[in-house]
Structure formats: C-alpha cells, structure tokens
Amino acid sequence: MEPNAQDPEGPGWRFLYESTSVVVVRVSPAGTVVAANRHARTLIGEPLVGQPWHVMLLNFEGNMALADWLADPARPRLLNVRTTSGLPQTLQVTVETVGQDHLLFGEVDAAEQTRLSQEVLEINQELNNLSRELALKNRELAHLNALKNQFLGMAAHDLRKPIGLVMNYTEFLIDEACVSLSAEHCEFLHTIHGAADSMRRVVDDFLDVSLIEAGRLSLDEQLADLQELTRAAVTLVTLSATKRGVKITTFLEAVGKALVDGPKIEQVLTNLLSNAVEHSPLGGCVILRSMRLPSEFTVQVSDTGPGIAPAQQQRLFQAFASGQNHKPGGERSIGLGLAIARKIVEAHGGRMFVESQPGRGSMFGFALPASRLAQDPQHGVHQSPSL
Numbered sequence: 001m002e003p004n005a006q007d008p009e010g011p012g013w014r015f016l017y018e019s020t021s022v023v024v025v026r027v028s029p030a031g032t033v034v035a036a037n038r039h040a041r042t043l044i045g046e047p048l049v050g051q052p053w054h055v056m057l058l059n060f061e062g063n064m065a066l067a068d069w070l071a072d073p074a075r076p077r078l079l080n081v082r083t084t085s086g087l088p089q090t091l092q093v094t095v096e097t098v099g100q101d102h103l104l105f106g107e108v109d110a111a112e113q114t115r116l117s118q119e120v121l122e123i124n125q126e127l128n129n130l131s132r133e134l135a136l137k138n139r140e141l142a143h144l145n146a147l148k149n150q151f152l153g154m155a156a157h158d159l160r161k162p163i164g165l166v167m168n169y170t171e172f173l174i175d176e177a178c179v180s181l182s183a184e185h186c187e188f189l190h191t192i193h194g195a196a197d198s199m200r201r202v203v204d205d206f207l208d209v210s211l212i213e214a215g216r217l218s219l220d221e222q223l224a225d226l227q228e229l230t231r232a233a234v235t236l237v238t239l240s241a242t243k244r245g246v247k248i249t250t251f252l253e254a255v256g257k258a259l260v261d262g263p264k265i266e267q268v269l270t271n272l273l274s275n276a277v278e279h280s281p282l283g284g285c286v287i288l289r290s291m292r293l294p295s296e297f298t299v300q301v302s303d304t305g306p307g308i309a310p311a312q313q314q315r316l317f318q319a320f321a322s323g324q325n326h327k328p329g330g331e332r333s334i335g336l337g338l339a340i341a342r343k344i345v346e347a348h349g350g351r352m353f354v355e356s357q358p359g360r361g362s363m364f365g366f367a368l369p370a371s372r373l374a375q376d377p378q379h380g381v382h383q384s385p386s387l
Contacts, residue, residue, distance in 0.1 A: 079093050
C-alpha cells in the first residue's frame with residue numbers, strides 16, 4: 001500500500017487494497033488521493049497519493065466534483081483511465097463514502113470490452129482480407145512485369161538488326177558517295193547516322209533493362225585498369241563533346257587494377273560522361289575526377305548544366321523516371337541510363353550518388369569498395385589536357 005494509506009478496517013480492507021483486481025482509490029473530501037490499492041498502482045503506473053484524484057483520467061480538462069456522484073452514488077460512470085501501456089482503459093466507476101473520505105471503485109466495463117474485442121476481430125479480418133488482396137495484386141504485377149521485360153527484350157532484339165543496317169548503309173554512303181553529293185545531302189546522311197546511333201543506344205538500354213529486371217544481370221569480373229577504362233570512356237564521348245564545344249578535363253588518381261566487369265564499368269563511365277556533355281551548354285565544361293579513399297575509390301563527373309531540383313534527384317536512378325529532365329536542346333530522356341548504371345554499380349557492391357543545385361550544375365558519381373583493388377598503386381594524380 002502507498003504511504004499514508006489508512007487501513008483501520010481489518011483484513012477485509014487489506015484484501016481490498018492489496019489483492020483484488022478492482023481499482024480502489026481513497027479520496028479526501030478535498031478531492032486528494034489518500035490511498036490507492038495495488039491494482040490501481042499497477043494499472044495506472046504513477047504515484048497517486050497526494051495528487052488530485054482526476055490525475056488518473058485520460059484527456060481530462062476542468063474540475064469534476066465528487067458531490068455530483070454522491071447525489072446518485074449507485075449510478076456508475078464510465079471513465080477513461082490512463083495506463084502504463086499508454087492505451088486508455090475504460091472503467092465503470094462507483095463511489096462509496098467511508099467516514100469523511102470517499103472510495104472510488106473501478107472495474108472493467110464488460111460491454112466496452114466486448115465492443116473493443118469485436119472491433120479488434122473485425123479489424124484483423126479486414127487486415128487479413130487486405131493482405132490476401134495485396135498478395136494477389138503483387139502476383140499480378142510480377143506477372144505483368146515479366147511480360148513487359150519479355151516484350152522489351154524481344155522488341156529490342158528485333159530492332160537491332162534494321163538499325164544496324166541503316167547505320168552500315170549510311171556509313172557506306174558517307175564514305176563512298178559524299179564526294180559526289182552536295183554538302184547539304186552529306187549533312188543529311190550524317191544526321192541519319194546520328195539518329196540511328198541514338199536509337200541503337202536506346203535499344204541497347206532496353207535490352208539491359210530487360211535483363212536486369214529479369215534478374216539475369218551477370219558480371220564477368222577480371223582485373224582491369226581503371227585509368228584505361230576511364231580513358232576509353234572519354235574517347236567514346238570526345239566526338240559529341242567536340243561538336244558541342246564542351247571541354248572534358250580529367251584528374252585521375254592512380255588506383256591500379258581492380259576486380260570488376262571492365263565493359264560494364266566502362267558503360268557506367270560512358271553514361272555519366274555522355275549525360276554531362278549532353279546537359280552542358282555549348283562551350284561548357286565537364287570534369288572527371290577519380291579519388292582513392294581508405295574504404296573505397298570514387299569517380300565523379302561534374303558538369304556546368306542547369307542543375308537538378310532536389311525533388312527530382314530522388315527519382316533519377318529509377319527506370320523511366322527522368323522523362324521530365326530536358327536536355328539543353330529540348331529533347332527528353334527516357335531515363336534508362338542512370339538506372340542501368342546504378343544496377344551495375346550495386347552489383348559490384350558499390351553505390352551511386354548525385355549532388356546538384358538548380359543553376360549550378362550537377363555532379364554524378366559512383367564508389368566501389370577498396371577491397372576490389374588488386375594492389376596498392378603509387379599515389380598520384382594525372383591531369384589530362386582539356387578536350
């Protein structure tokens with residue numbers, strides 16, 4: 001029993017205070033708690049003696065006079081009592097007078113408990129139904145996704161041959177017939193070849209996405225020189241950079257060879273460089289930087305483009321999610337390249353990242369674990385001339 005608890009009435013009252021499962025609180029005429037039985041202290045979980053009696057009520061505002069109950073003591077009141085679990089407990093409370101004090105008896109409201117139990121059962125049943133519906137929808141989505149990947153793979157595979165023919169015959173005409181054609185017609189051929197090459201890259205992206213989403217992305221890991229992969233990627237985008245007057249400068253820290261899928265890492269590098277060139281203004285600048293850190297080595301590609309709003313940055317690495325991203329020429333991106341790059345990097349145990357502010361350019365990069373490095377190279381930074 002709490003301090004100040006009075007127990008002059010004998011063993012029956014000691015049982016009431018210490019053993020019964022009914023809440024019993026003894027209140028002075030002034031409304032102050034004089035004593036509380038063990039069940040009240042266990043249920044409410046906070047000291048009551050010396051506190052106003054309504055301290056145990058939940059969301060109580062204002063004053064509640066015991067005199068209102070004393071006028072009709074036989075009628076129980078329903079009160080929500082705070083508990084140690086943080087959930088309210090509804091009690092039927094009646095008042096008895098003992099001397100000058102008042103005893104508040106609170107027992108669980110059976111009707112309320114039945115109603116709550118029924119509500120819980122109904123909620124559980126509803127949750128079970130929703131879980132079954134969700135599982136069914138997930139199966140349907142998985143089936144549709146598999147069909148989509150199958151369609152992408154088949155369509156892309158069938159498109160590669162005619163696109164290849166267009167490119168081959170266009171290259172033949174450029175090499176053999178341009179000498180006898182006007183400058184305007186030669187420019188037409190170059191435009192056709194460039195458009196076909198862009199379509200070929202899109203088709204390749206579709207094939208990559210279909211393989212990745214089907215879980216068939218495999219790595220052919222071999223020791224590869226990371227600087228050579230970087231230089232190869234720069235070479236691939238040099239022509240497009242030259243056409244736009246974009247300068248590419250590289251700062252490559254020596255990291256030696258790493259156990260990676262060389263062609264796929266080169267694909268990631270080419271994608272980041274191509275995006276940087278395409279989103280840079282005419283005469284802009286692209287900087288490629290590699291750094292070795294204690295736990296990883298990173299590659300960063302920075303551009304002087306328009307930048308990306310924070311809200312769009314969260315969706316950049318999702319397939320088909322960057323269609324709102326316009327290039328300086330006004331064309332739209334289908335948003336596959338970065339999604340493919342992320343999957344390739346993550347398959348190597350690495351991570352992709354981006355830093356950008358509207359109007360201040362963007363920096364895309366990736367990091368791979370240092371454990372993939374095959375040796376400790378001599379540190380140093382090689383700066384290439386600007387292209």
